Amino acid sequence: MFHAINTIRQATVALTLAVSLAVLTTPQALAGSGSSTYHDGWYGYAVALTKANQRPPTVDGRSPDTIDAALAADQPDCGPPGGWYGYAVSITKQAKLDGRSPVQRILAQEKAKGAALLATSQPQATVDGRSPDTVDAAAQADSPVVTVVRTPGFAWSEFGIGVAAALVGMLLGLSIRILTARQSRKRPSSVATV
Numbered sequence: 001m002f003h004a005i006n007t008i009r010q011a012t013v014a015l016t017l018a019v020s021l022a023v024l025t026t027p028q029a030l031a032g033s034g035s036s037t038y039h040d041g042w043y044g045y046a047v048a049l050t051k052a053n054q055r056p057p058t059v060d061g062r063s064p065d066t067i068d069a070a071l072a073a074d075q076p077d078c079g080p081p082g083g084w085y086g087y088a089v090s091i092t093k094q095a096k097l098d099g100r101s102p103v104q105r106i107l108a109q110e111k112a113k114g115a116a117l118l119a120t121s122q123p124q125a126t127v128d129g130r131s132p133d134t135v136d137a138a139a140q141a142d143s144p145v146v147t148v149v150r151t152p153g154f155a156w157s158e159f160g161i162g163v164a165a166a167l168v169g170m171l172l173g174l175s176i177r178i179l180t181a182r183q184s185r186k187r188p189s190s191v192a193t194v
Contacts, residue, residue: 007182014175018168025164040152068132086116 060067090112128135 003186007179011175011179018171022164022168064133
């Protein structure tokens, strides 16, 4: 009876020692090497989600073409006038000047023709006939995407967890071995009596 109680006490002490060692070493192993600059692969993703949840999302329900057209309309300089601009101006002026003499009208028409010729003789800006979405897609296709991958180095936290698990396993195995050795010594040998 005394051996059984003593064996149970030793097993309890060994198990308590193993658990306390695991409890003491695991937080240090999980904490890493003490460097606050190391972040695992999910750190950036978690920071991005946190920042996204802190501000309300802005929803722009317009189509990309509408957005591009609005941006183009905000530009102060739309380029030189087209070839029909002078003619349109002359027709507008002619409609306003109804009380002119025929000579004044002819002079105004000749002046408008000269302005139209001058406008058409100037080099015109090339017009891109693609849709704004196509232009955006082409610009994105030309810009290469560079991803920089940096290895974090030696993973001290994983090393510490492995060492703690190995020590717990060794202590548990040693305590089981001690218990079985004592139990085998305690068993009486069977002696045949005749």
